[in-house]
Amino acid sequence: MGLGAVLAASCLSNDDPYSAGFSFLKPANGVSFLYANNVADSVVLFSYGNWKISNYGGYNNSWVTLPLTTGEGERIYGIRCEMTQNTTGESRSALFRIDDTSHPGDANAAFGFWQYATRGDGSLGNAADVKAIIGSDGSRIDIAYDGLHRPTSLRIDKDGASLCRLTLSYNDRDSMVNVTQDGREMRSYYLNDYQPIVLRSTTDTVMYSSLYYNYTPISANIAFNYEHRRADSKLNTCVRYLFPNGGASLSADSLHNADTLSYFKGQQLVRKLGFEYAQKDNRHQSVDVNQLLLGVDECDPYLLLSLYRYCRNTSIVRRARGARDDITIETELNSDQSVSRMTVVNGNGTIVYTFEY
Numbered sequence: 001m002g003l004g005a006v007l008a009a010s011c012l013s014n015d016d017p018y019s020a021g022f023s024f025l026k027p028a029n030g031v032s033f034l035y036a037n038n039v040a041d042s043v044v045l046f047s048y049g050n051w052k053i054s055n056y057g058g059y060n061n062s063w064v065t066l067p068l069t070t071g072e073g074e075r076i077y078g079i080r081c082e083m084t085q086n087t088t089g090e091s092r093s094a095l096f097r098i099d100d101t102s103h104p105g106d107a108n109a110a111f112g113f114w115q116y117a118t119r120g121d122g123s124l125g126n127a128a129d130v131k132a133i134i135g136s137d138g139s140r141i142d143i144a145y146d147g148l149h150r151p152t153s154l155r156i157d158k159d160g161a162s163l164c165r166l167t168l169s170y171n172d173r174d175s176m177v178n179v180t181q182d183g184r185e186m187r188s189y190y191l192n193d194y195q196p197i198v199l200r201s202t203t204d205t206v207m208y209s210s211l212y213y214n215y216t217p218i219s220a221n222i223a224f225n226y227e228h229r230r231a232d233s234k235l236n237t238c239v240r241y242l243f244p245n246g247g248a249s250l251s252a253d254s255l256h257n258a259d260t261l262s263y264f265k266g267q268q269l270v271r272k273l274g275f276e277y278a279q280k281d282n283r284h285q286s287v288d289v290n291q292l293l294l295g296v297d298e299c300d301p302y303l304l305l306s307l308y309r310y311c312r313n314t315s316i317v318r319r320a321r322g323a324r325d326d327i328t329i330e331t332e333l334n335s336d337q338s339v340s341r342m343t344v345v346n347g348n349g350t351i352v353y354t355f356e357y
Contacts, residue, residue: 116253278318
């Protein structure tokens with residue numbers, strides 16, 4: 001029996017004059033959806049009678065810890081739950097049963113947790129953290145992370161010159177992320193995916209935006225824009241994603257590859273590429289390796305770190321073609337399927353990137 005079917009099977013008796021039953025403020029609709037790097041959640045409930053929580057038969061709940069499993073009626077309880085990070089490479093579920101012990105057998109309900117195979121950035125929960133990427137063109141990228149595999153710093157250098165310095169800090173109490181790029185600070189709220197919703201400062205905005213057709217927004221699973229706007233409009237950049245065959249699912253754990261990317265600077269289209277993908281998964285390492293397609297000079301740091309996960313195509317690009325570009329990519333993988341070496345051939349130029357973990 002599926003988790004959804006079980007959650008629908010709660011009961012409440014009306015045969016006697018007493019009140020019995022449960023009300024959940026959280027999980028809403030009886031189930032919480034979590035990412036692979038979420039390690040805490042909460043249950044908020046009200047019960048008319050005394051209650052007890054037990055494991056629902058047939059489910060492996062060992063990855064979830066409930067510090068409180070009994071309580072009294074006519075009270076609201078908030079229970080902080082802890083869980084381990086999901087490193088299985090597959091989604092998983094845990095299901096619990098709550099019974100009214102004041103009137104055994106007359107009222108019960110179920111609630112549960114669903115943890116995705118992927119982290120909030122779209123990488124798999126068992127993906128390796130890329131610590132450094134060294135390019136044969138004199139480039140070097142260094143990245144640091146916290147215990148939840150969230151990036152905390154990024155530096156991109158080429159031939160000894162600094163191209164980008166990025167630092168990130170997370171306030172989990174207020175669900176805020178602060179990002180400083182080369183001295184400019186931005187901040188944003190985030191949900192349990194730890195992804196910025198809109199990064200803003202007095203000079204910068206980094207965000208998704210919708211496309212419109214006849215003044216009607218196009219669904220994001222068909223097309224969307226990723227934009228970095230600066231107060232000086234000449235520095236605005238935009239990448240437009242177009243998905244094939246009428247669209248693709250953008251839900252967590254879904255597989256989606258954009259058919260075409262269009263690159264804008266200011267209002268000017270500077271490059272349009274169509275893609276062919278290899279049968280290689282782009283989710284086995286923390287970074288989006290496709291962002292190295294155009295070299296570090298054109299690499300967007302926010303997309304490399306997958307701070308905007310819908311921009312991470314889930315397969316590694318094999319070939320990109322445009323009006324003036326014909327780019328081929330070859331990748332060598334480690335035993336855990338993370339990228340070991342990546343060779344990018346663009347015209348007569350070849351760059352080999354070596355990944356360190």
